[in-house]
Amino acid sequence: MGMSVTISAATEQDAEQIFRLQYLCFQSExxxxxxxxxxxxxxxxxxVREEIAGDCVYVARLGDEVVGTVRGRVTEDGAASIGKLCVHPRLQGHGIGARLLRAAEAALAGERGAKRFRLHTGHRSESNLRLYRRVGYETVGTAQGADGVPMIVLEKAAGAYATTA
Ligand SMILES: CC(C)(COP(=O)(O)OP(=O)(O)OC[C@H]1O[C@@H](n2cnc3c(N)ncnc32)[C@H](O)[C@@H]1OP(=O)(O)O)[C@@H](O)C(=O)NCCC(=O)NCCS
Structure with missing residues (x-):
């Protein structure tokens, strides 16, 4: 459909757009x-600024506009925790979410040596669970967020990325 969305590492100039985008995108959740x-x-x-400085943060851009984002960081057990994946409501359903996830996974395994990827989503977020399962994540447990929402925890081995990086 000729929509040219590019994925790249976030810079500190993106902080405000990421901040506003996630506020918009997570209203539905x-x-x-x-x-x-x-x-x-x-x-x-x-x-958000601290995460851009220290973590692995990617953005999807349409022209100058940040229309999607994701963050990840390697934790003590060698797994990378990926979170706050979101895409502007007007651009959802075109594969941008999956592309952001792939970019974060590749960087976390390649540059940061992650052996596994871990993410979580609210237990009622069916479309999120579908997306994660489609790209290879499996449920490994449940957790309770600080906000009280019951979460499902999913993981996937970094295997393919680790060997090609
Ligand atoms: C979750 C979220 C990031 C997904 O982003 P997205 O860009 O819509 O994701 P994708 O387009 O890769 O996949 C979404 C759907 O579009 C479909 N799709 C992907 N590419 C497509 C294409 N080219 N044509 C048609 N459909 C397509 C996928 O199959 C998927 O379908 P499903 O819902 O039946 O599984 C987005 O919905 C969002 O921001 N939600 C609110 C915040 C949130 O809940 N984030 C997750 C926190 S855990």
Missing amino acids: AALYGNYRIDPLVQTLDS
Whole structure:
């Protein structure tokens, strides 16, 4: 459809756009759980800036506009925790979410040596679960978010990325 969306590492200039985009995108999740205190809605702009400086943060751009984002970081057990994947509501369903996820996985395995990828989503977020399962994630457990929303934890081995990086 001629829509040229590019994926690249976020820079500090992207912080405000990421901050506003996630606030917009996670309204649907907040409504689904009747909880407007979920992590992506209460995160501060400074905290977004810190993540860009230290973590693996990718953005999808359409022209100058940030239309999608994802973050990841390697944790103590060697697994990379991936989170806050979101795409502008007007551009969802075109594969941008899957592309962002792939970019984060490749960087986390290649540059940062992640052996596994871990992510979580609210237990009622069916389309998120479908997306994650389609790209190879399997449920490994459940967790309770600080906001009280029951979460499903999913993991996938980094295998393919680790050997080609
Ligand atoms: C979750 C989210 C990031 C997915 O982003 P996205 O860009 O819509 O993701 P994709 O396009 O890769 O996949 C979404 C659907 O579009 C479909 N799709 C992908 N490419 C497509 C294409 N070219 N043509 C038609 N459909 C396509 C996928 O099959 C998928 O279908 P499904 O819902 O039946 O599984 C987005 O919906 C979002 O921001 N949600 C709100 C925030 C959120 O919940 N984030 C996840 C937190 S865990």
